Amino acid sequence: MGRIPCCEKDNVKRGQWTPEEDHKLSSYIAQHGTRNWRLIPKHAGLQRCGKSCRLRWTNYLRPDLKHGQFSDAEEQTIVTLHSVLGNRWSVIAAQLPGRTDNDVKNHWNTKLKKKLSGMGIDPVTHKPFSHLITEIATTLAPPQVPHLAEAALGCFKDEMLHLLTKKRIGSYQMQQIGLTPVNTAATQVKHEDRDETIEKIKYGISRAIKDPETSPTNKPWDPVVAGPANFAGSCNAFAAPDSGFHYGLSSLVNEGNGSAWNQSMCPGSSATGDRQCQLDEKLEDENGQDWKGGKEMRDGATLFNSDCVLWDLPSEELMSPMV
DNA sequence: AACAAAGACAACCGCGGGAAC
């Protein structure tokens, strides 16, 4: 027995909202508020599902929303919070006045993910790709290591090919992420060159695994707080100068037992999976209470207002969640 | 100018939590 549908699908309009519908919804809500979304479309004279009305209102019509581009500060906040919270868009959005979770999610998926990938940083774990690979290599038994390059390529090739084929990146940057520089003039990489490019990526990954110590020491993601030896456990504290992003997180979430981010490296793995479990456990340990689930964690209010400082963002950037 | 690909954004879907009964 499944749940009953939230509305009669047959009698409901879908797709883009018209200005007339927007006006009807806005004026109804201005008069009666947003109580009981199920009844709102009926009373407002709209042939829409209540859910659709709620979405339209919260993501577009609400008067306190910003519609312009994201500022550098907002992007910085998103990246920083995402490195701690994963895909908890509503919590992240609560720290950005005038932005919705949908805004933040879309901006992340369309811009920030690529920006981080372009810097050689995995947007899921917020670690450099080369570091992830060497970290995996050190955890594998020797017989498995030779297969790692292939596996790593499977995980990262889309990101790397995006770089190689769509963006002009210099050989310096390629060296930074442990790859052999190749001719990467954007759009010059022809389709038939892809196989060769993949082979070069494999070779670069293999080299990074075999001899991580020879990687350039002047990595753009060098830790600025924790020492290099503890980098695996303190990846949240590094700067990526080219991007302007700075990971200024406290080492609280990771301190001690190495990396707290040892979640699956495979694409599609949710940032709210194992990694989040570990974060949740850590939060529970540190605060002597269960942070998992519950309204407080969901809306982030207690998280950001508590005495427990989770990161080094200026306090004024941690706004109270929007109501 | 025409077409295709990529990007950006809006909207939908299904699920889970929690309140009310």
Place this chain on the structure above:
DNA sequence: GGTTCCCGCGGTTGTCTTTGT
């Protein structure tokens, strides 16, 4: 304690616009 219902969340899909060929 179980059921129903509403709401909010995150993932995904659809559509329009922009850019490249």
